[in-house]
Amino acid sequence: MTQTLARHRGLVSPGRRLVLGLALVAAVSLPSATAAESVALSVDASRSGAKIDRNLFGQFAEHLGQGVYEGVWVGPGSAIPNTRGIRNDVVAALKALEVPNVRWPGGCFADEYHWRKGVGPQRAVTLNPNWGGVTESNAFGTHEFMDFLDQIGAEAYLSVNVGSGTPQEAAEWLEYLTAAQPTTLARERAANGHPAPYKIAYLGIGNESWDCGGNMTPDYYLSQLQIYSRFVRNFNPAQEKDPHRMLKIAVGPGGDGPRWTEWTDVIMKAWQGRSWSWDMDGLSLHNYTVPKWPPSHKSVGFGETEYAEILKTTLEMDRIIATHSAIMDKYDPQKKIALVVDEWGAWYAPLPGTNPGFLAQQNSLRDAVLAALNINIFARHADRVRMANIAQMVNVLQAMILTDKEKMVLTPTYHVFRMYVPFQDATFVPARLDAGTYTQGDLTLPRVDAIAARDKAGKLWLAVTNLDPGRPVTIEATLAGLTPRSAAGETLTAPRVDSVNSFEAPATVVPKPIAVKISGATLALTLEPRSVTVISVEQ
Ligand code: AHR
Numbered sequence: 134m135t136q137t138l139a140r141h142r143g144l145v146s147p148g149r150r151l152v153l154g155l156a157l158v159a160a161v162s163l164p165s166a167t168a169a170e171s172v173a174l175s176v177d178a179s180r181s182g183a184k185i186d187r188n189l190f191g192q193f194a195e196h197l198g199q200g201v202y203e204g205v206w207v208g209p210g211s212a213i214p215n216t217r218g219i220r221n222d223v224v225a226a227l228k229a230l231e232v233p234n235v236r237w238p239g240g241c242f243a244d245e246y247h248w249r250k251g252v253g254p255q256r257a258v259t260l261n262p263n264w265g266g267v268t269e270s271n272a273f274g275t276h277e278f279m280d281f282l283d284q285i286g287a288e289a290y291l292s293v294n295v296g297s298g299t300p301q302e303a304a305e306w307l308e309y310l311t312a313a314q315p316t317t318l319a320r321e322r323a324a325n326g327h328p329a330p331y332k333i334a335y336l337g338i339g340n341e342s343w344d345c346g347g348n349m350t351p352d353y354y355l356s357q358l359q360i361y362s363r364f365v366r367n368f369n370p371a372q373e374k375d376p377h378r379m380l381k382i383a384v385g386p387g388g389d390g391p392r393w394t395e396w397t398d399v400i401m402k403a404w405q406g407r408s409w410s411w412d413m414d415g416l417s418l419h420n421y422t423v424p425k426w427p428p429s430h431k432s433v434g435f436g437e438t439e440y441a442e443i444l445k446t447t448l449e450m451d452r453i454i455a456t457h458s459a460i461m462d463k464y465d466p467q468k469k470i471a472l473v474v475d476e477w478g479a480w481y482a483p484l485p486g487t488n489p490g491f492l493a494q495q496n497s498l499r500d501a502v503l504a505a506l507n508i509n510i511f512a513r514h515a516d517r518v519r520m521a522n523i524a525q526m527v528n529v530l531q532a533m534i535l536t537d538k539e540k541m542v543l544t545p546t547y548h549v550f551r552m553y554v555p556f557q558d559a560t561f562v563p564a565r566l567d568a569g570t571y572t573q574g575d576l577t578l579p580r581v582d583a584i585a586a587r588d589k590a591g592k593l594w595l596a597v598t599n600l601d602p603g604r605p606v607t608i609e610a611t612l613a614g615l616t617p618r619s620a621a622g623e624t625l626t627a628p629r630v631d632s633v634n635s636f637e638a639p640a641t642v643v644p645k646p647i648a649v650k651i652s653g654a655t656l657a658l659t660l661e662p663r664s665v666t667v668i669s670v671e672q
Contacts, residue, residue: 179614182561198491204527244296265490295339441573478531496544622668
């Protein structure tokens with residue numbers, strides 16, 4: 134890992150107020166560690182909040198370690214079953230997640246990426262100095278990425294190179310991708326196998342330009358943003374008429390504290406006073422769960438103290454979003470600009486024996502709980518947070534999928550993303566919970582977290598997470614505004630907080646059906662300790 138990453142991570146101050154949008158009160162002590170105490174959850178299904186944009190379930194695939202090469206791309210000549218070089222097993226697994234968008238090619242890699250090296254029959258071999266100093270074959274380039282998106286049914290979120298590239302290089306990439314007229318670049322795209330213009334739904338203008346993306350000040354980055362936003366155009370005629378045209382996402386803050394609030398303030402203030410010649414649609418936020426820098430928490434082989442530390446840290450996402458949303462509200466009260474959390478997730482110590490620049494880590498039940506808590510936070514801020522990309526999709530950081538040559542395993546985080554599919558584009562429904570807290574040493578966390586939403590067909594969904602690693606809890610959910618006839622769902626738990634799915638034992642942490650009792654307008658379900666549960670309610 135380069136020095137560029139030894140920076141802002143440690144600046145997140147601990148011990149924050151937890152604002153969960155739910156009323157959380159102090160727990161009463163329990164007579165037994167295993168008795169399932171009942172707590173009340175009230176859901177007012179007659180009221181609704183913002184749409185939980187499906188883009189909140191976006192993925193991130195960087196040229197980093199085995200995230201792309203081996204994880205997605207094995208090449209057409211591989212013995213691993215593939216379609217035009219892209220692994221069939223990984224594609225099938227991702228299709229089940231209904232992935233809305235994938236951010237590519239980085240990350241820090243994006244600001245050193247020159248797209249021309251990744252198109253055409255002759256690919257230049259370059260280096261990947263950010264991530265392990267390995268060679269980059271450029272075998273997976275523009276066409277391969279777009280083919281991969283087609284195979285999984287997701288939209289493109291490209292990051293253009295602002296750090297070491299030029300506006301001209303980025304503009305030519307977009308012309309190459311999107312021009313319908315017979316320009317030289319469009320003809321080159323056709324000669325390389327794709328006559329029709331591609332659709333680029335989202336465009337990131339730089340990545341972490343305050344750090345690995347060029348160490349820019351907010352004002353310097355703003356001047357770059359204005360230039361790129363003006364000249365990097367989408368020519369796809371189908372998108373011109375589309376209200377969902379290519380949306381431009383500016384580099385935003387990397388945490389909280391004065392450095393980051395200043396960044397948000399500078400960009401948003403300039404946007405409010407902008408001229409006709411530039412615009413943006415989103416401001417990115419990067420916020421990893423990493424209690425200190427460099428990352429030292431183990432991803433497996435840890436106990437309940439580390440479980441609580443990581444979950445406590447992850448809950449800071451709520452306050453960080455609230456801080457930046459408040460600044461955005463000042464300049465954009467109509468919430469035109471989305472806050473795009475396009476890098477989030479747990480960042481642990483590299484697995485022993487791996488290249489530390491590959492950011493390889495295991496994924497445990499703790500990560501499943503962490504994922505659910507973050508998705509719940511995004512849902513509560515859905516009026517402003519309209520896109521998010523977990524880092525990263527395969528084999529890197531908090532991955533959905535791990536591969537080892539021909540083997541593949543689905544992680545606990547994968548199962549949470551699969552269970553939450555019905556929340557994509559669902560409408561937030563207010564829920565109120567009174568579950569108390571759980572305490573580990575000097576750390577106090579909410580015991581249970583929950584959200585509710587109605588899907589596009591009007592069906593009610595509840596997602597309830599029991600953070601407490603030792604105590605089950607019975608949720609008695611009162612539903613105002615609907616009469617439940619039946620309810621069913623799945624729950625994800627495992628024997629230990631650090632239980633993982635391995636290639637040898639891939640079903641240690643997998644969802645199982647959960648029983649729900651109905652009496653009148655009340656549902657009752659007992660949550661296992663350390664579990665994530667999603668249920669639907671038929672009325
Ligand atoms: O996700 C790994 C790295 O974290 C990304 O390349 C960078 O944007 C961030 O610092």
